Structure formats: C-alpha cells, structure tokens
C-alpha cells in the first residue's frame with residue numbers, strides 16, 4: 885500500500901511507489917480515454933507490467949504530469 889509522506893524540505897512524496905526510471909519501456913500497447921498504455925519491464929525484478937500514462941489537462945488539479953500507474957500485464 886502506498887502512502888503520502890513529506891521529505892526534509894516538506895515536499896510530498898509517495899512511499900511504496902516505484903520511480904519511472906525503474907522501468908524499461910518496451911512499446912505502446914494502446915490508448916484509452918484518459919491516456920496511453922505502455923508495456924514495460926521492471927529493472928528491479930524483470931516483471932513485465934502495463935504502465936498507463938494519464939494525461940492531465942489541468943495542472944491546477946494539483947497533480948504533475950505525466951502520472952503513471954502500473955498493473956501486471
């Protein structure tokens with residue numbers, strides 16, 4: 885389970901989440917209403933996952949773009 889914590893500078897950080905740098909992109913799987921889905925391999929354990937790049941059109945929503953989440957592929 886991920887959680888939101890603060891670093892020493894007070895910046896919000898999700899714990900339990902992987903960095904996008906931990907994945908090797910293998911190609912685009914498809915596109916949906918809210919974004920694009922890519923096949924990727926974890927550099928940590930070589931598992932293959934689907935990463936969705938959610939396209940946020942309004943940064944005032946408080947989330948930086950792009951935002952990824954993963955599921956096993």
Ligand SMILES: Nc1ncnc2c1ncn2[C@@H]1O[C@H](COP(=O)(O)OP(=O)(O)OP(=O)(O)O)[C@@H](O)[C@H]1O
Nearest residue numbers: 913914915916917918919920921934936955956957
């Ligand atoms: N786990 C997955 N494994 C393989 N392909 C996937 C996976 N998840 C999504 N895809 C591909 O990416 C496409 C887009 O998926 P996404 O979940 O973004 O949208 P959707 O469910 O098709 O539609 P909507 O965004 O309207 O809900 C899918 O149609 C599928 O081709």
